Amino acid sequence: MISFLQNTIWVKWMTRKLAIFVEGQTEQIFTKKLVSEIAGKKNVAFEESKFHGQKLINITLTKNEGDGEPSSFVLIVDCGRDEHVKSVILEQRQSLIDNGYEFVIGLRDLHPYSREEYADLEMGMRTRVPTNGLPIEFVIAIMEVEAWFIQEWNHYEKIDKGLTNQKITCGAGFNPESDNAENVLLPSDTLNKVYQLVGKCYKKKKVKVERTVEALDYENLYEHVRVLLPQLNQFISHIDNFV
Numbered sequence: 360m361i362s363f364l365q366n367t368i369w370v371k372w373m374t375r376k377l378a379i380f381v382e383g384q385t386e387q388i389f390t391k392k393l394v395s396e397i398a399g400k401k402n403v404a405f406e407e408s409k410f411h412g413q414k415l416i417n418i419t420l421t422k423n424e425g426d427g428e429p430s431s432f433v434l435i436v437d438c439g440r441d442e443h444v445k446s447v448i449l450e451q452r453q454s455l456i457d458n459g460y461e462f463v464i465g466l467r468d469l470h471p472y473s474r475e476e477y478a479d480l481e482m483g484m485r486t487r488v489p490t491n492g493l494p495i496e497f498v499i500a501i502m503e504v505e506a507w508f509i510q511e512w513n514h515y516e517k518i519d520k521g522l523t524n525q526k527i528t529c530g531a532g533f534n535p536e537s538d539n540a541e542n543v544l545l546p547s548d549t550l551n552k553v554y555q556l557v558g559k560c561y562k563k564k565k566v567k568v569e570r571t572v573e574a575l576d577y578e579n580l581y582e583h584v585r586v587l588l589p590q591l592n593q594f595i596s597h598i599d600n601f602v
Contacts, residue, residue, distance in 0.1 A: 375431040376460040377601045380448050382441040382467040385568045386504050390435050396577035398602045404429035409437045410447050441467040445484055456493050464597050465497040468504060498594045505546035507591045510584050512536045513576035519557040530556040
């Protein structure tokens with residue numbers, strides 16, 4: 360089992376620890392930014408790790424811009440593939456308990472499964488997951504976490520002033536302010552199609568994901584978008600309960 364940086368000066372004395380296991384780099388980048396925004400002035404330390412070759416490899420150890428020394432610690436693990444999220448959590452469960460983690464969230468996309476398979480996948484994620492000693496919750500984004508991005512209508516003009524709601528609706532066939540992103544088959548493709556209207560693109564590459572994640576209006580996500588997307592609301596609620 361992996362011991363999560365228990366020799367690090369920030370971590371040893373922290374009383375509150377949350378672990379979030381995600382399917383890939385996109386989710387890791389977004390999750391760190393979302394937690395930081397929700398935490399606000401509450402200082403939080405982050406470890407970003409990646410599951411590779413049956414090992415967890417530390418990527419970075421940082422803290423947000425809150426006041427004072429961090430009292431809470433959030434571990435965000437990129438599991439590399441959606442089907443690894445549950446298995447990595449179960450493999451690391453005892454280590455997490457031993458190191459004082461109080462809550463675990465697993466985040467993955469529904470894709471490549473269909474909407475009709477959501478209930479079966481959700482049940483499968485919860486099956487044979489021990490509940491004693493460490494609460495574990497799973498969130499399945501329909502169809503991809505990019506659905507949360509395309510629904511956030513305020514960010515488009517930060518990407519390009521030409522991305523008005525009218526242009527997006529006419530050019531991409533999706534109205535962010537009135538359509539439901541959970542009905543989009545491949546949200547990442549739709550996001551790319553929208554950006555291409557002004558000669559830009561969206562790819563699951565770090566620089567492209569970071570551009571979108573930084574452009575998102577987190578107040579809008581928190582106050583309005585989550586009302587339209589139950590899984591985003593669930594994810595935000597879990598983070599809210601911790602911070």
